[in-house]
């Protein structure tokens with residue numbers, strides 16, 4: 001069908017037509033050509049002055065239409081259309097003076113009769129806006145074609161607007177996820193604004209909701225918000241640099257948005273009038289933002305550069321649209337929607353990139369978290385098993401300590417060192433359990449250690465029966481074994497080694513430096529140390545005992561020893577009915593000897609007599625110095641006759657001995673001997689010493705150098 005542009009052959013006439021009482025405008029009948037002036041396009045005729053009313057007329061073209069309509073892109077501001085004196089269309093309400101209010105900038109579909117060709121159509125226009133008249137395209141066409149065209153032209157805006165809304169949601173979503181929350185929220189605001197702007201300009205809107213002003217408000221909100229979002233984003237990107245001008249721009253535009261909407265909503269100003277002011281401010285703002293934007297474009301990251309490029313495209317398109325709207329360049333439909341699309345695509349790219357980065361970061365985080373969890377779980381397991389081991393070890397340790405205390409008290413209860421030492425192997429095997437091992441005792445003469453005990457499967461782990469002497473006083477690790485010496489203090493020889501303990505290092509660890517090994521080692525070391533102390537004690541006691549029983553001059557036992565031992569020997573003899581004899585002997589005229597040869601020579605004689613005594617009697621006989629030059633011999637199991645014989649041997653031995661002192665002969669000495677035997681001579685063995693002493697007295701009185709019995 002025909003589509004004919006009606007963009008020439010127009011005439012205009014300032015002012016408003018008078019009307020007949022029937023409402024017919026007289027100017028539609030008045031063909032006074034002189035009052036009408038021709039104009040290329042029915043918009044902003046010259047010589048407006050303060051005029052708010054103007055009429056336009058044109059002759060409708062020829063064409064074949066079934067349902068023709070006149071399509072007008074836009075009108076400033078309200079309009080009535082007349083054909084043959086009859087009003088065929090009205091937008092807005094004209095008052096009695098031909099005045100009216102702004103009611104939006106919709107597109108217009110003015111129905112025409114089928115035979116409209118060649119007829120004059122009149123436009124009555126009112127505008128107190130800076131522009132007056134028709135705007136954009138004016139066409140005569142088939143109604144269906146117009147509607148199809150409207151739908152077709154709207155699809156682009158609907159898609160781009162919808163896309164912008166989607167992007168706004170996406171940006172909000174990323175805003176919640178991202179640390180750059182405010183930047184993404186601003187991008188969302190920007191997308192929302194451009195979406196509103198694009199959608200509000202879609203012509204199909206009026207077919208859905210025929211409220212032009214509503215759509216214009218929506219458009220204004222979107223349009224006025226764009227510089228706010230733009231400047232706010234720049235302000236954030238420029239931080240920490242101070243850019244007070246940028247902050248001022250977005251604050252001003254926010255103030256303008258709220259103020260303009262509030263004023264037009266309350267009717268104090270026309271929404272249409274807020275546009276030119278905004279356009280001027282927007283242009284200035286764009287100029288002000290140019291330098292900061294260039295700074296960000298140079299120094300910013302790729303995301304910022306992409307967003308800025310989209311901003312630049314949208315801003316240029318908006319400036320172009322502005323120039324068209326204010327008649328600075330001829331009318332052309334500026335594809336502002338494409339600017340919004342460019343911006344939305346930039347946001348999509350940034351979001352996708354951010355999403356990809358987030359995914360990578362999330363994966364890395366996930367991985368590191370998993371690793372951290374694994375590491376902590378392992379550490380926890382290690383801690384738990386260590387604590388378990390420690391608890392077990394503590395239990396073992398307290399058991400071992402109690403065991404050690406028992407052993408130490410047992411050891412202390414022993415009378416002699418040897419008794420204590422003999423119980424050690426068995427005890428050590430119990431104390432060292434569950435560690436397999438062996439105990440060796442040092443054989444100094446042979447120069448090696450002899451195996452005393454081995455326990456658990458120690459013998460299978462290659463414990464030899466002999467090991468060589470090692471001088472080390474500390475713990476050694478030898479062939480998967482610990483070697484721990486058992487040492488004690490001997491008052492005569494200093495620190496001595498009694499033996500060594502060999503312990504097999506537990507297989508499951510195989511190391512000597514783990515915590516548990518260290519615990520074991522220190523526990524056993526402590527045990528050996530304490531045992532060493534008790535042994536040292538025994539050794540010291542033995543030495544003290546030896547010293548208290550020994551005669552300092554002759555080295556044989558003294559009177560104290562005799563006193564201690566004699567009662568025991570007497571009881572044993574009585575219990576076992578075993579004979580017992582006692583010899584008491586005394587050097588004759590020793591005073592004289594001393595006086596003659598000196599005390600030192602006397603000492604020498606006494607020492608030699610003691611040696612002879614020790615040589616004459618059996619090991620089991622007790623040879624003691626009774627005091628001064630008097631000696632006693634206790635002979636368990638010896639009858640009187642044997643005793644007498646021995647005493648005689650002794651007497652003769654002394655008599656025949658040639659004493660000398662420092663190479664000088666001292667001559668000979670004699671001894672007097674008294675003997676007593678049980679059961680031959682006494683009722684009870686305890687009486688023997690007294691009886692022997694009396695026999696000695698008798699020998700002295702009988703002339704000395706003789707053996708006498710009681």
Ligand SMILES: Nc1nc2c(ncn2[C@@H]2O[C@H](COP(=O)(O)OP(=O)(O)OP(=O)(O)O)[C@@H](O)[C@H]2O)c(=O)[nH]1
Nearest residue numbers: 586587588589590591592594599600602603628629
């Ligand atoms: N050199 C020396 N002399 C001693 C020791 N102990 C005692 N004597 C002396 O032995 C002498 C004992 O003298 P007496 O008890 O009178 O007896 P005695 O002279 O041997 O005369 P009889 O026993 O009667 O034969 C004293 O002079 C003591 O000083 C000693 O350890 N060394």
